[in-house]
Structures are given as C-alpha cells and as structure tokens.
Amino acid sequence: MVSVVRRYYAYRATLTNGFYLPVSVIYMETRGLGLAEIGFVQGVFLFGMVAAELPTGYLADYLGRRRTLALGNAVTASVMTAFVFAATVTHFTAIYLLWAVAWTLRSGTSDAWLYELLEREGLDGEFARLSGRAESVLLVVSAVSALVAGVLYTVDPVFPFTANAAVAAVGLPILFTLPQTQNAENDEPPMTLRRAASLLRGQFSRPSIGWLVVYAALFNVVFSVTRVFEQPALREIGVPVAGLGVLYAGFKLVSAVATSAAGPVQDRIGTRGVMLSLVPIFGVLYASFAVVPLLLIPAVFVRRAVSQLVRPVRNEYINDRLENVGRATVLSGVSMVLSLASGTANVLGGPVAEEIGPVVFLAATGVAVSIAAGVLWLLTSPIRDDSSQGTDNTRTIQVN
Known part of the structure; x- marks a missing residue:
C-alpha cells in the first residue's frame, strides 16, 4: 500500500x-x-x-x-x-x-x-x-x-x-x-437535467447559500482577472521574464503555507470574519498599487494566499448547508457560477485592460469589487447561521 x-x-x-x-x-x-x-x-x-x-x-x-x-x-x-x-x-x-x-x-x-x-x-x-x-x-x-x-x-x-x-x-x-478502483455504489436515483435544475434552483434560492455564492463570485472575478493580466502588469512595472519564474515559484510556496493556515485562521476569527475580511483586504491592497505601482508585487502574493485560505472556509460553509442527496450536483453548480463570472470578467475586461493598461485595470477592478461586495454584505448578510447538515460532513468538498 x-x-x-x-x-x-x-x-x-x-x-x-x-x-x-x-x-x-x-x-x-x-x-x-x-x-x-x-x-x-x-x-x-x-x-x-x-x-x-x-x-x-x-x-x-x-x-x-x-x-x-x-x-x-x-x-x-x-x-x-x-x-x-x-x-x-x-x-x-x-x-x-x-x-x-x-x-x-x-x-x-x-x-x-x-x-x-x-x-x-x-x-x-x-x-x-x-x-x-x-x-x-x-x-x-x-x-x-x-x-x-x-x-x-x-x-x-x-x-x-x-x-x-x-x-x-x-x-x-x-x-x-x-x-483500478471500483466506483462507489450510489443509491440515489439518476440525476436527470430536470432534477438537477430543480435542485439547484431550490438551493440557490436559500439566502444562506445564494447570497454567499454571489459574494464569492464577486471576489472570484478579482482572483481570475489578476491571474490573467498579472504577467503584463508585472512586465509593465519592470519585472523581467526570468523574474516571473521566481515570483511564480514564490506563489506556489505561499499557497502551500496559506492552505495549511486556513483552519487556524478560521478557528480564530470564524467563517464570518474570514469572508468579511475580503472587503478591506482587497479594497486597500488594490488601491495601493494604483498609487505606488511596485506594490503590485506584494499584492499578487497576498491574492494567492487569500484565495487559498478562503477556498476551504467557503467550501465548508456550503457543505454544512447541504444534505447528502444532490450534494455533488449543487457543488458543481456553485463551481459553474464562479467559472461563468470569471470567464465573463476576462472577456469583458480584456479590451479595458488594453485601453487603460493592466496595472490601472487591476487596481480599478479590485476597488470596484470591494465596494460592491461591501454593499452586498450590508444589504444581504451572506454568511448566516442556519445550516442543514447531512450525515457525512466530515470531508470538505472543494469547488473552484
């Protein structure tokens, strides 16, 4: 073995x-x-x-x-x-x-x-x-x-x-x-398209899940456009190609540390604290390199660390509010929503980044998303205490 x-x-x-x-x-x-x-x-x-x-x-x-x-x-x-x-x-x-x-x-x-x-x-x-x-x-x-x-x-x-x-x-x-492994047996009825749509509609209409998905999608936009346009932005502030390799090696190491820190951070400030902290972190962080472009370098490191730290906390929150039946379908639906938000932002953001420059574009996106997310938090309270736990919530299932 x-x-x-x-x-x-x-x-x-x-x-x-x-x-x-x-x-x-x-x-x-x-x-x-x-x-x-x-x-x-x-x-x-x-x-x-x-x-x-x-x-x-x-x-x-x-x-x-x-x-x-x-x-x-x-x-x-x-x-x-x-x-x-x-x-x-x-x-x-x-x-x-x-x-x-x-x-x-x-x-x-x-x-x-x-x-x-x-x-x-x-x-x-x-x-x-x-x-x-x-x-x-x-x-x-x-x-x-x-x-x-x-x-x-x-x-x-x-x-x-x-x-x-x-x-x-x-x-x-x-x-x-x-x-070879044998697929686990599944006693659920076949997941038809109609059944999946009904299940997703029912779960996303719950405020404790639906508003959290919207909130997460906003910050997924920041994560995604930064990943796409950070290379030309870093080149714009003078980072050479060989330096990009060093930075990306650092990104991986930072991600590894952040992943292991998710549990202790959540224990200390709670799920609500982790998710709410995204608003000031990204608002201040992305505004900073609009003023001092070199601050883009620490910003992209923090972006990696925060996204790795937030993902398991967000996933646990969603898992805790799902029953075992249809769990995988709902998690796939969440993943699809986040990917659609990110894809749309990349397609629409490309011409803007080309027009105003990648550094200014990333800074403006981060600040705008932070303001929108802050307003959404005040109006909807995306993190709520109501949970419907199934019998098998010991393992967090990841969604992107």
Missing part, C-alpha cells in the same frame, strides 16, 4: 503547470495577441470548463478513474505541444478549449481514485492526510518548475511548453502501474 501511495504522489507531481503558467500570457503577446484577445481566450477556457464538467464526470464513471486520468494527461501533453505551433487567436482558442477538457478530466477524479482505493482498504480515514500530502508534493514541484520556466523561456520561448508536455507524458506509465 505504501508503494502505491508513493506512485500516486509521483503521478500528482506530473499534474504541474509550473513550466507553463509563469510565461503563458507573455508568450501569447509575443505571438501577436493583444490583452483583449488574451482575455477572450482565457474566458473561453473558463466557459469550456463549465461546459465540460458534467460530460467528463459521466465519462469518468464510464471509463473508470485510471483511464480517465490517463486521458487527461494525454490531452494535456497534446495541448502543451500545440502551444509550440499556435500563432493566431483561433489557434489559441482551440487550444484553451481542449485544455479545459483536460482540466476537467483530471480535477476531482484523482481524489476520487485515492478515496476509493483507501475505502477498499479500510483506510478512508487517511484520505485528508494523504491527499493533503499529495497537494504539497504538487505545489513543491510546481515551485521548482516555475523557477526553471523563466530561464527556459529566455533560451527559447517554446521550451517551457515542451517541458510541461514531457512531464504530463511521464504521468502515463506511472498511472498504469496504479490499481
């Missing part, structure tokens, strides 16, 4: 996007894309994730976890290779649509495989510890690869993408050394 878990850690390491992420946007700029076109392409990626989430979930049940994960790695390797040849908006749009499919093939399925394996061995109580360790392995590998990415890019801009393709391909032989 120890050997199997170690191989699983090795597989999770091949999911890194550390070579690709620090240089992806500036690479598209060198291929002639403007910020408006980059925003469009990134928005297409998020919309593609929304469209692919449910079909790939069905595919995972049909093919089995291991085959689905292998397909995800194969598609990822193909996507990274395709970056080398892409030269137009149409090319990059097609690539990002395929990348969205690859992402949804892997997201959640790897955790499902581990949980089913541990459940079969009577060790399902170890899931949180082992999955957390696997995530730490991924973050460390991503940090190291991000350091290398900037150097590779200065040698040849296509090298980071070929390196990421090679890492994804290495995951294939590792996967086929892992055992």
Whole structure:
C-alpha cells in the first residue's frame, strides 16, 4: 500500500503547470495577441470548463478513474505541444478549449481514485492526510518548475511548453502501474437535467447559500482577472521574464503555507470574519498599487494566499448547508457560477485592460469589487447561521 501511495504522489507531481503558467500570457503577446484577445481566450477556457464538467464526470464513471486520468494527461501533453505551433487567436482558442477538457478530466477524479482505493482498504480515514500530502508534493514541484520556466523561456520561448508536455507524458506509465478502483455504489436515483435544475434552483434560492455564492463570485472575478493580466502588469512595472519564474515559484510556496493556515485562521476569527475580511483586504491592497505601482508585487502574493485560505472556509460553509442527496450536483453548480463570472470578467475586461493598461485595470477592478461586495454584505448578510447538515460532513468538498 505504501508503494502505491508513493506512485500516486509521483503521478500528482506530473499534474504541474509550473513550466507553463509563469510565461503563458507573455508568450501569447509575443505571438501577436493583444490583452483583449488574451482575455477572450482565457474566458473561453473558463466557459469550456463549465461546459465540460458534467460530460467528463459521466465519462469518468464510464471509463473508470485510471483511464480517465490517463486521458487527461494525454490531452494535456497534446495541448502543451500545440502551444509550440499556435500563432493566431483561433489557434489559441482551440487550444484553451481542449485544455479545459483536460482540466476537467483530471480535477476531482484523482481524489476520487485515492478515496476509493483507501475505502477498499479500510483506510478512508487517511484520505485528508494523504491527499493533503499529495497537494504539497504538487505545489513543491510546481515551485521548482516555475523557477526553471523563466530561464527556459529566455533560451527559447517554446521550451517551457515542451517541458510541461514531457512531464504530463511521464504521468502515463506511472498511472498504469496504479490499481483500478471500483466506483462507489450510489443509491440515489439518476440525476436527470430536470432534477438537477430543480435542485439547484431550490438551493440557490436559500439566502444562506445564494447570497454567499454571489459574494464569492464577486471576489472570484478579482482572483481570475489578476491571474490573467498579472504577467503584463508585472512586465509593465519592470519585472523581467526570468523574474516571473521566481515570483511564480514564490506563489506556489505561499499557497502551500496559506492552505495549511486556513483552519487556524478560521478557528480564530470564524467563517464570518474570514469572508468579511475580503472587503478591506482587497479594497486597500488594490488601491495601493494604483498609487505606488511596485506594490503590485506584494499584492499578487497576498491574492494567492487569500484565495487559498478562503477556498476551504467557503467550501465548508456550503457543505454544512447541504444534505447528502444532490450534494455533488449543487457543488458543481456553485463551481459553474464562479467559472461563468470569471470567464465573463476576462472577456469583458480584456479590451479595458488594453485601453487603460493592466496595472490601472487591476487596481480599478479590485476597488470596484470591494465596494460592491461591501454593499452586498450590508444589504444581504451572506454568511448566516442556519445550516442543514447531512450525515457525512466530515470531508470538505472543494469547488473552484
């Protein structure tokens, strides 16, 4: 069993996007894309994730976890290779649509495989510890690869993408050394489209869930547009390409620390305190680099830390208010809402960022969202105490 878990850690390491992420946007700029076109392409990626989430979930049940994960790695390797040849908006749009499919093939399925394996061995109580360790392995590998990415890019801009393709391909032989798992039995009736729509409508109409989703979607807009436009913004204030690799390595390490700090912070200030703190943090943070542009550097670090810290707190709050029946459908619905908000912001924000500059655009977005979220909080109280706990709330299910 120890050997199997170690191989699983090795597989999770091949999911890194550390070579690709620090240089992806500036690479598209060198291929002639403007910020408006980059925003469009990134928005297409998020919309593609929304469209692919449910079909790939069905595919995972049909093919089995291991085959689905292998397909995800194969598609990822193909996507990274395709970056080398892409030269137009149409090319990059097609690539990002395929990348969205690859992402949804892997997201959640790897955790499902581990949980089913541990459940079969009577060790399902170890899931949180082992999955957390696997995530730490991924973050460390991503940090190291991000350091290398900037150097590779200065040698040849296509090298980071070929390196990421090679890492994804290495995951294939590792996967086929892992055992098959049998999908857990499910006594629920089939989730038809009509039943899913009715369930989502009922849950989102509850103030304790619906307003929290709206509040979270606002800040997801800030998280998303910052991730998309931070590379040109950092270049605008003078950060070199090699420096981007160093920064992204730091982002991964900060994310790892923030993830582990979520529980203690929540214990100290509570769920309400964590979620409300987003308003002053982002209002002040994003206003600061509108005045002193170099403050963008600490701002992007804080953005990473806060998003990693808030995600498990938000997920626990939502999980606590759901019954077991239909839980996965509601969580998928939340994920879709957040992705749609982010995708729309990227598409609409691209032309604005191109017109006024990425630094000013990010600062204005952060301040505007903080004001809107503050007003929403006063009018609706998104965090409420009413909860409807099911019988299996011991494990927090993540939504993006």
